[in-house]
Amino acid sequence: MRHPHTRTTRRRLVYALTAMVLTISAAAPAVAADRRAADAPALADGLALTPPMGFNNWNSTHCRADFNEAMVEGIADLFVAKGLKDAGYRYVNLDDCWALPDRDQNGRLVPDPVRFPHGIKAVADYVHAKGLKLGIYTSAGTKTCNSAGFPGALGHEYSDAQQFADWGVDYLKYDNCNNQGVDAKQRYTTMRDALKATGRPIVYSICEWGENRPWEWAADVGHLWRTTGDISDSWSSMLSILKRNLPLAPYAGPGHWNDPDMLEVGNGGMTDTEYRSHFSLWSVMAAPLLIGTDLRKASQATLDILGNKEVIAVDQDPLGKQGTVVSSADGRWVIAKQMQDGSRAVALFNESGTAQRIATTASAVGLPDADAYILRDLWQHRSYNTAGTIAATVPAHGTVMLRVSAGPHWAAHPPAAELGLEGSPLLEAGTPVTLTGTVTDLGRTPARRVSVSLTGPDGWSVRPASATTAAALATGRTLRTTWRVTAPGGAATGSYGLTLEVRYRSPSGQRVTTVLPVTATVVVPPPSGTSYLSDLPWLSATGGWGPVERDTSNGESAAGDGHPITIGGVRYAKGLGAHAPSDISFYTGGSCEKVTAEVGVDDEKGAKGTVAFEIWADGTKVASTGVLTNAMPAQPVTADVTGAQVVRLVVTDGGDGIDSDHADWADARLGC
Structure with a gap:
């Protein structure tokens, strides 16, 4: 947790530092890391033998007035009423702002009497009576991370730990602010020693943002350690954190x-599809x-x-293995986790x-040779048999979560049928396109x-031009319908x-229906001649912090908060302002020839920012700049996009994290 006004800057610094030291490829074996991790002792106290599950108020309430005793006790009630306790959630954790800004005359922490009129022990007793556990927060510094300056535990570790134990606290989140430069x-x-001295079992969460590579030294210090800066409720934040955490599986x-x-699921900044990915990926990473x-x-x-118990069971598997990357080409990730x-x-x-087809095999994910395997879809809650191929067409930003096993009972399940749709689902109104299911x-x-x-929406014409049925499909055979x-x-x-649906029967007569939702997009062709890209509609636009802006720089937060685009002291009236990593796509319909722009890091970030620009025509990179810094003037970039249906403008972080990566596509133009 950090105060909202300071957390972005610190988080970016952490990301930049972490990216410089995490040079392990997410898809490469970490042999040396395996050896170091295998030698690292763990705390032998029997706590957190599976990853802790619970609630923390910070992402949703920060220090608002409604963070109080009634809210915390209400969360405990909801754990029971909504089935979350039954699903495995146990910890109801308080974050910053629970205390008064000053200690009492004896140097003890004082709960805020307005927020917690009955004190922390009374809240702990209430939570415990529900069969749940209570967590609390402080910082390994003189003050916590909130700008109001609540007392931290540096120099008070033993007395604070004893207070927590006396109150009945079961979990401590220990932050990193105002640490006075004391060695992490x-x-x-x-604090580990102070908690141990209390004699109370307290799960210890180290929250130093991955700055000091805690995975290398903290296995016998804490039960969990933050590997990155703070998450935010955005696709780019979740994705960036995922990529930093994946290589650390050996630890x-x-x-x-x-x-x-923490999880951002439900906070509103992502779609339900993206939240299912978030939850699936955190679970496969244990x-x-x-x-x-x-x-x-x-x-x-x-x-x-x-509350998806089948996905939670992956996270909570007692073997305790974090999933590892099997493959990750072109954004098609396969991550596999060994289960007990x-x-x-x-x-x-x-x-x-x-949407993309993502495929692997039972052998590739580590399963032994077998005649067939049982494939369980953990979001659809259905089981199938597979001859060994594991594949699905996965929607944009989506995750198909499976559990695959070799066993003698595979024949009791119907065969897995993979659905796909070939062809571009981009349509101009009134103009037919051909798709192949x-x-x-x-x-x-x-x-x-x-x-x-x-099937399509009301008013759409969707007609087959070839066979829609087959008497039978043997292993590996395909029915193709135009x-x-x-x-x-x-x-x-x-x-x-659109919805592609197949119905079939297993040899024993089981009826199976499988559905593939498909997104089609109605587009308009770009105008003839040369146009500014900032004047044209885009198909999609994503950025690292804040939305992509038209004719201004990226302001990192809400739409419209940018400034005039300025690179190397030169102002540009037209262009696109983004923040790495960024991807902006435009429909060009095969009728355009050239993209031009002046690109660079916006001057508003001072001496910071390192980015690289790329232009893609359909699936081919047709132009790139290499790494650019704030010290460089705008660089011209030109790309031949002749015949492309879609053009993408991509910005990467230059390989050093996304600190201050304000990237401008100044005077970006499209010639058609």
Whole structure:
């Protein structure tokens, strides 16, 4: 936790530092890390043998007035009423702002009497009576991270730890602010010893943001340690943290966990598809699952994500292995986690902004040779058999979460059928496009009486131009159906839902229905001649901090908070302001030839910022700048995009993290 006005700057510094030291490729084996991690002792106190699960108020309430005794006790009530306790959540954790700014005359911490009129012990007693546990927060410094300056524990470790124990605290989050330059290992070890001296079992969460590589030294100091700066409720933040945490798998295990920060599920900055990915990926990484949304306002969709017991079982598997990367080409991630029963949890994660087929095999994820395997879909809660292929068409920013096992009972399940849709789902209103639907039998047994359909919104024309049925599909065989799809004339631009559905039967007569949601986008062709890209509609636009801006720089927060685009002292009236990592895509419909721009780091960041610019035509990179810094003037970039349906403007972090990476596409133009 950090104060909202300071957390961004500090977090970016942490990301930049972490990126410089985490040079391990996410998809490469970490042999040396395995050896170091294997030698690291863990705390032998029997605590946190699986990743802690619970709630922390910070992401949803910060220091608002409604963070109080009634709210905390209400969360405990909701744990029980909403089935979260039954799903495994135990810890109800207080973050900053629970104390008064000053200690009492005896140097003791004083709970805020307005927020907690009955004191922390009374809250702990209430939580314990529900069969739950209470957590609390302080900092390994003289003050906590809030600008109001609540007392930290530096120099008061033993007395504070004893107060926590006397109150009945079960979990301590120990932050990193105002640490006076005291060595991190010394600060955190002192609190470890203080907690141990109380005789009370207290889970110890080290929150020093990954600045001092705690994964290398903290296994016998704390039960979990933050590996990154603070998460925020955005796709780019979640993705950046994921990529920093994945290479650290060798350091995690029972009683000592990598902590990529709290869950943002339900806070509103991402879609439900993205939140399912967030929850799946944290689970396959054996990360602590600490709910960060206000459960008093949580939707049923949010509760369904947080309460998915099959995904939680992956996170809580007692073997304690963190998932590792099997492959990650072109944003198609396969992450596999070894489970205690010999099965593998497999996350097929699509980082990209369009649907992609992601495939692997049982052998590649570490399973032994077998005639067939049982494949369990943990979000659909269905089981199938597969001959060994593990594959799915995964929607943009989506994750298919599976559990795959070798066993004698695979034939009791129907064959897995993989659905796919080939062709570009970009349509100009009134103009038909051809899409090809595919149904492939991945199972060891045949799929019988196969029937496929494609449906669209009211008013759309969706007609098959080839066979939609097959008497049977044997292992590896595919039914291909051509569809003519037309959006009605005058249809508004934007995204629309199509549904590809297959129905079939297993050899024993089980009826199976599988559905693949597909997003189609109605687009308009770009105008003839040369246009500023900032005047054209984009298909999608993502950025590292804050939205992409038209004709201003990136302001990092809300839309419209940028400034005039300025590179090397030169102002530009037109352009696109972004923050790495960024990806902006435009429909060009095969009718354009050239993209030009003046690119660089905006002057507003002083001497900071390191980025690289790329232009992509469909799936091919057609121009790049190499690494640019704030000290450099604007660089011209030109790309031949002849014949491309989609052009993408991409900004990367230059390889050193995303600190102050304000990237401008000044005077960006498209010639058609």
